[in-house]
Amino acid sequence: MARSATTMRADILDSAVRLFAAHGFRGTSLQDIATDAGCSKASLLYHFTNKDAILTELLAPVGPEFAALEARLAGLDGEEAARAAVAGLVDLSLRFRLQVKILLQDVDALINRPELPDVDGLTERLTDALSGRSAAPQARVWAWMAMLGIILTSAGELALPEETLRAELTRGALRTLGLQTD
Amino acid sequence: MARSATTMRADILDSAVRLFAAHGFRGTSLQDIATDAGCSKASLLYHFTNKDAILTELLAPVGPEFAALEARLAGLDGEEAARAAVAGLVDLSLRFRLQVKILLQDVDALINRPELPDVDGLTERLTDALSGRSAAPQARVWAWMAMLGIILTSAGELALPEETLRAELTRGALRTLGLQTD
DNA sequence: TCAAATGCTGGCCGATCGGTCAGCTAGGGT
DNA sequence: ACCCTAGCTGACCGATCGGCCAGCATTTGA
Numbered sequence: 001m002a003r004s005a006t007t008m009r010a011d012i013l014d015s016a017v018r019l020f021a022a023h024g025f026r027g028t029s030l031q032d033i034a035t036d037a038g039c040s041k042a043s044l045l046y047h048f049t050n051k052d053a054i055l056t057e058l059l060a061p062v063g064p065e066f067a068a069l070e071a072r073l074a075g076l077d078g079e080e081a082a083r084a085a086v087a088g089l090v091d092l093s094l095r096f097r098l099q100v101k102i103l104l105q106d107v108d109a110l111i112n113r114p115e116l117p118d119v120d121g122l123t124e125r126l127t128d129a130l131s132g133r134s135a136a137p138q139a140r141v142w143a144w145m146a147m148l149g150i151i152l153t154s155a156g157e158l159a160l161p162e163e164t165l166r167a168e169l170t171r172g173a174l175r176t177l178g179l180q181t182d
Numbered sequence: 183m184a185r186s187a188t189t190m191r192a193d194i195l196d197s198a199v200r201l202f203a204a205h206g207f208r209g210t211s212l213q214d215i216a217t218d219a220g221c222s223k224a225s226l227l228y229h230f231t232n233k234d235a236i237l238t239e240l241l242a243p244v245g246p247e248f249a250a251l252e253a254r255l256a257g258l259d260g261e262e263a264a265r266a267a268v269a270g271l272v273d274l275s276l277r278f279r280l281q282v283k284i285l286l287q288d289v290d291a292l293i294n295r296p297e298l299p300d301v302d303g304l305t306e307r308l309t310d311a312l313s314g315r316s317a318a319p320q321a322r323v324w325a326w327m328a329m330l331g332i333i334l335t336s337a338g339e340l341a342l343p344e345e346t347l348r349a350e351l352t353r354g355a356l357r358t359l360g361l362q363t364d
Numbered sequence: 365t366c367a368a369a370t371g372c373t374g375g376c377c378g379a380t381c382g383g384t385c386a387g388c389t390a391g392g393g394t
Numbered sequence: 395a396c397c398c399t400a401g402c403t404g405a406c407c408g409a410t411c412g413g414c415c416a417g418c419a420t421t422t423g424a
Binding site: 029030031041042045050051 | 380381382383384385
Binding site for chain 1: 204205206208209287288290291319320322323324326327328330331332334335338340342346347350351353354355357358360
């Protein structure tokens, strides 16, 4: 045996998450992943049933985390909901930079997959919380701006320490929503 | 001849811009466009030399407009530069919703094409203006949040009147940057 | 009137995609 | 000594991709 199984799987997932984030799911072929991971394409499909299974596995940790955030937000309203949504979204966006980038990049190709996070419903409930449960057009626009600003800026390649990024993303989002930044 | 040439070309471009925005450049095949436009795939390649030429033509109006915005911003500094950048970016994002969405969606596949807008340099110069020519980490983070918030929110499917969207995008972005909203 | 040009198409091509399969190699249990 | 299994691979498959080409139909103009 060439490598221990756990190492090979981990190497594949590591290559896949980087390449998917850089070139998109559809823009990355199995051969690309195999070359990057240093094995054959057939070896990928020995460890994973198919390409979707690789994606599903590396997105697996994300779904529960967002579900937990939603559960925390469900009981909140008004400014309290908005502030909690900002804090939670900043945290998850930074912890899952690459994964979130993958999800948004190929959102239309990844939508309607039962085992993957429900991106549409998720964004809807998040913007609802960010707007402080308001249906006013301004609040909805600002909620979208804050959400996309947080997620995509953290997915970008700003070369800043994580704590600086966290603090300024939070401050920027709160101001977008018209809330005081302490 | 089945249709006047100008109509056929216009129909193809109309189908292409909608499909590219909905499913991405790589996610849309020539057959998809042909079916949507109501002609054969071979007919596409009679009117356009190849798939890239379709993309190039429908993005053609965008480049000069952004270049003009950059020229206007070049002479400005500080808060003046930031406010002008917000106004200009909101305007262009709303006027070229679909085109901008296409550019961002497949940014890595479209980069390094000489005749297409230089997305990397463009975003760099825009964030420089949005930050008021500041190199401070906070200003750079907020500039990215404002830029991505404007562009992607206007590319989204918020069902709001254009003037409402313009006003609230401007207000939200200025607040993100820490500027007074009149 | 008739040949040239224009608009358009079906059919085909090589490349690349995701995925399958028979078979090779190296340890580990008995 | 033996076989069994896990890990891995090259070769191959059908589907789909972008693109090409010979040829058909209609219009044009001399």
